[in-house]
Amino acid sequence: DGGITQSPKYLFRKEGQNVTLSCEQNLNHDAMYWYRQDPGQGLRLIYYSQIVNDFQKGDIAEGYSVSREKKESFPLTVTSAQKNPTAFYLCASRVRGELGTDTQYFGPGTRLTVL
């Protein structure tokens, strides 16, 4: 069954702790993305990776880190430097299309609450 999985669905952490969010896809997509969603703010891009062993900062990368050691996996670490980490985190991957019609597909999300 192909798709994007994110785990866990709910995550609670104490302030000052680093936490890693998992994102796995078995769709054979090259590109993967991490977004942060806050109420009324839409989605904001944190990091993205177009290919294994390469990634770029998005619009709000401060306080986050990523790795892309395997095509299937793109974990996101929320570090203690992130000042307001409580949010809903969405992972996406991109399928290629003709003439620029590439499309992003999303995982189910992880809701992180920092206490």
Added chain:
Amino acid sequence: AQSVTQLGSHVSVSEGALVLLRCNYSSSVPPYLFWYVQYPNQGLQLLLKYTSAATLVKGINGFEAEFKKSETSFHLTKPSAHMSDAAEYFCAVRNSGGSNYKLTFGKGTLLTVNP
């Protein structure tokens, strides 16, 4: 840089009424535009996309959107609302050119359907 504006953070309709969710974009080149839907505590699901093949785009669940270049708009419509349409809807535009594919999202419109 590309941007999208969704007019109305909250739209309320009666069951069976027309649904109209507004999206205006800003882009220096012909854009690629997307509508996504999000149900509570879930990821985003693609409704439809505009890729310049046709100005009227039909999507899933009876939704459609019309690209109007003169108005820089890509409004989402559905002739008759159903209770199951209650969700948050996001309009997005792809960055123009280059090899780094990114989407910029609007802040979302929450659709409420009243019985």
